[in-house]
Structures are given as structure tokens and as C-alpha cells.
Amino acid sequence: GDVFGYALTSGDLNADGKTDLAVAAYGYSSSTGRAYLFYNDGSIPTTAATADVTITGETTSNYFGRSLASGDLNADGRIDLVVGATSYSSSTGRAYLFYNDGSIPTTAATADVIITGETTGNSFGYSLTTGDLNADGRTDLAVGATGYSSGKGRTYLYTWNDGVITGETTSNSFGYRLTAGDLNADGKTDLVVGASDYSSFTGRAYIFYNDGSIPTTAASADVVITGGATNDLFGAGLASGDWNADGKTDLAVSAIGYSSLTGRTYLFYNDGSIPTTAATADVTITGQSTGDVFGYALTSGDLNADGKTDLAVAAYGYSSSTGRAYLFYNDGSIPTTAATADVTITGETTSNYFGVSLTTGDLNADGTTDLAVGAYAYSSSTGRAYIFYNDGSIPTTAATADVTITGETAGDLFGTSLTSGDLNADGKTDLAVGATGYSTNTGRAYIFYNDGSIPTTAATADVTITGETTDNYFGSSLTAGDLNADGKTDLAGSADGYSTDTGRAYLFYNDGSISTTAATADVTITGQSSGDLFGSFIAAGDFTTDSKTDLAVSAWGYSSNTGRAFIIVTEAETVDGQEKATLRKAVKFRGPVKLR
Secondary structure (H helix, E strand, C coil): CCCEEEEEEEECCCCCCCCEEEEEECCHHHHCCEEEEECCCCCCCCCHHHCCEEEECCCCCCCEEEEEEEECCCCCCCCEEEEEECCHHHHCEEEEEECCCCCCCCEHHHCCEEEECCCCCCCEEEEEEEECCCCCCCCEEEEEECCHHHHCCEEEEECCCCCCCECCCCCCCEEEEEEEECCCCCCCCEEEEEECCHHHHCEEEEEECCCCCCCCEHHHCCEEEECCCCCCCEEEEEEEECCCCCCCCEEEEEECCHHHHCCEEEEECCCCCCCCEHHHCCEEEECCCCCCCEEEEEEEECCCCCCCCEEEEEECCHHHHCCEEEEECCCCCCCCEHHHCCEEEECCCCCCCEEEEEEEECCCCCCCCEEEEEECCHHHHCEEEEEECCCCCCCCEHHHCCEEEECCCCCCCEEEEEEEECCCCCCCCEEEEEECCHHHHCEEEEEECCCCCCCCEHHHCCEEEECCCCCCCEEEEEEEECCCCCCCCEEEEEECCHHHHCCEEEEECCCCCCCCEHHHCCEEEECCCCCCCEEEEEEEECCCCCCCCEEEEEECCHHHHCCEEEEEEEEEEEECCCEEEEEEEEEEEECCCCCC
């Protein structure tokens, strides 16, 4: 019943210069399915049981191995393997990519990239082929889903473009933070990467303009801004927003190590001449006292409903890690010290780490922008998230927040990460909260819908997504954006501890049925090697000027903390039968980042 030999493909699958053979048996073990690799080493085995590599499907009735293809799908010069499993999850279907990196996984669940079909009955992965499908000199992937729309069928194209930006040197932590915004006022979204550990922790921030030609090294970025002194950790916090009300997007960069971790945040106005040093920033805001870590988290939004974008800065270390969040209104005179902020919100008690995360959004559907703040160490690291409504009277203490949501249990670190977006397509902005410590660091992400009654406990969230296994730290970073070009806001989450800190990023589409486990995400993207911490930070933005939202993912640990940042580019095209296919171009940027 194995049906060994149903699908075949060939290619140099171990990078020794010889052509190898891959054979599938989709019927193996009650149709769990297997794929076998036989290396061209002078002695090809005569039984499947003695294959050089055996990859087993996820569960029974998946039909893993119904299709096979090979090609260089990450542009590293080596031939990779693709396997289809048409019956995964009631014939939704999946395609699995296994990179030729010297260590091919032996289970489908640990594939380097997992792509899931759109809905049940689609049979995504029924057919596979590879080739240069957009004439860019790189190998692309096409996946057939014969069951889509009652057998009408769809074909999906995945085009992987390789573009790598390398950090300046090891231990720079290039990519410690990411943000996006139109920083040269040309109407296109640019990428900013922080390298907090540059030159004895002085730190740097790099701006890469969206001009069609991204540099290959951090040193040749369009703008490089250097911190003021050693141990400043300039670049450890980033945000963008129009803070001088001139209609252009400005940049905020934090140096959390400034003056014994007092911390500073610098504003660089988009006036045609961005300074190259922190010392010449347009505005400098200094924290209150040593150990405050002022600037660790930054966000922007119209927080006093005057039509202008304001700045929120957190200092989770304030007063023995009680923590504080500061609001600086865009009123023509931004204060230069945290002590003179327009609004100051103080955490509940010591060691709460109030301000470890921030986000903004209209979380009560009244048309004004509200503030959410995470305090992941609250009550023995159970964690809390607080919502402060923009109603003309923002509370000055976390204890009097408009909504307080408490994590499930001690050690969960609820509030590690925050993001907002319309995650159920009802026209209202919802809140997502990460809890990386849940269940021995398996991690969870919680979605709270903006339906007029936000729960006060994580346990009663509208959607709960659980990580794959212990020490994955799922929920390390969260972001929201339309990542499959269907007009709805999707959720992206990461688990930077996955597989000995290799790291993973997961995409959950806003299709009416958000997965409740990371293992069943719509798209799963795995880092390159252990220690990379792929997914330490993620950000959304249109980095290719096609009016579609893309995803940037950091891997600060790559190559002795040289680090890399990856851009996953979302695109939609018409492919056979008037249907829209989803294309995802993964563009890699080399450089470092750290979180956690």
C-alpha cells in the first residue's frame, strides 16, 4: 500500500556535483506518505528502507509525496526538494520545501518552508514544477490545486528573488530592529535596519531607499546614522511617523544604553537632509534616570485626536522596572526630556516591565487612535496588556487603564509583543498579544476582537494560537498587514527559538478561519541554521512599490551575529481560468538582530 514510485524527480540533492534520485510513496503508513532520497555515491540502495534520507509526512491520510519537484529555490546555487501533500487537513493540501543545506529534515513538519492551501477540498500540491517563470535568472515554483472551486482549479506561482544586504562586521547586531516608512518623500516605503552593537555598542541605523536598487552591504546604505558613544546601543529602537506635521514621514531612533541605560530617543526630520550622527538629530529626548532603558519601545499615532501624529516612548526599567510610557504630542514643541512629556503613564509595581511593548490603533471603534502597552513581567511574569482610550483623559497609571488583560499563568510573559489590525475583516481594529513564555516557552499569540467587549483575561481571547513545541518562543514578534493581497489584514507571528534558535515566521490569513496552532499556519518560513534567531523582529510594508504589503523578518544571530534581514514580497497575478494566484517572493538581506 505504499505506492512507492508514484512520483519521481532528480537533481543534485546533496551538492556533490552528481545527480541524485528522489522517490515518493504517498501511501506509506495509512497514507501519511514518505519521500526517499538516493544519493549518487556509487552504491544506490535496492530498498526504500535503506535510502540515504527518508522524509515522513505529518499524519495519516495526508498523501505526502503525491508530487515532487526539484530546483534551486533559495538562489544559493544548490538544488532543493519540494514535496506535495494533497490531502493535508481535509484535502486543503500543503507543499514543503527542503533546502539543500547539508541537513535535510526527516519529517515534513520540520521543512524549511511550508505552504498551505486556501481551503478544504483544494488539493493544493497535486502538481509541482520549477523553472525561471519570470525571466529573472532564478528558479521559481508553481503549485497546482486541482480541487479549488469545485474542481475549477488554481495554479500558484512562488518567485524567490535573492537580494542580500550584509552587515558591516560580526557582532554588530544588524537587524536588531526594523521599521518602514517613506523616508525620502518619494511616495515609496523604505526600510530601516538598526544595528545596536556596532563599534563597541555605539550602534547604527541604516536607511535603504525603495529605488529599485537595494545595496548589497549595510555600509553602502543610502543613509547611515551613527550613535553618539560606546555602549549607547543606538538603533535598539526604531519607529516612523510625521512628528513635525509637514506631511512627510520622519524617523525615530533610540539609544537605550545612553548614560548608563538612562536612554535617549532621537528624531530625524524628513527635510531632504537626514543627519548622519545622533548628535545632530533634529530633536533629542533623554530619559529620566539611569537604568530606565528609555526608548526600548516606540510607536506613533494621533493620541490626542488633533489630526497630527504623536510619539509614544516606553522605559520599561523606570523605578526598579515598574516601567513607564511617555506621550509626546505633535504641538510644535516636543519636549527634550522624558520628565516633561505631555502624558506619563506609570506601571503598577516594581519588576512589571511596563512598556516592554507598544502599539496603537482604534481599539474601541470610536474613530480615535488608542494606545496599548505590554508589561510582560506582571505577577511572576504572568504578564499584562493595557489599553488606554483616546477619550480626552488618558490615565496616568496602568492600574487605571480603560482595559486590562491578564495572561493565563505565571511565566507566560503575556505582553511580550503587540500589534493591531482588522483581523476578522469587520472594519474594526483588533489587538494581538504575544506571550512567549507560555507552556515552557512554547509561546502563544492571542487575538482580541474589537466587538464592544474585550475580555480581561488571555484565557478568554477570541482566538488563541499556540506555538509548536517548548523553547520556541512563539509570539517573539507580531505584525499585521495584507500579506496575500486579498484586501484583508493578516497576522504574522514569529518563534525565534524554533529548532535551537533557528527561528520561524508564520503567516495566518484572514480567511474566516485563523489557525489555532503555529503548526497549521497558512505559510511557515524557517531560518537557515541554529543560532540565527530568524523572526526576532518582523515588520510589514510595501518594499517593492507594487501597492501590496510585504513582510520583513530579522535574523540577527546569523553568522556570528552578522545577521540577516529577509523580505517576503506579496504579489497577486491572474493565472488560468480567471483565477488569482498568490505569489510570494522571498528576498534575503544579510546583516544581524536580537530580541528576547
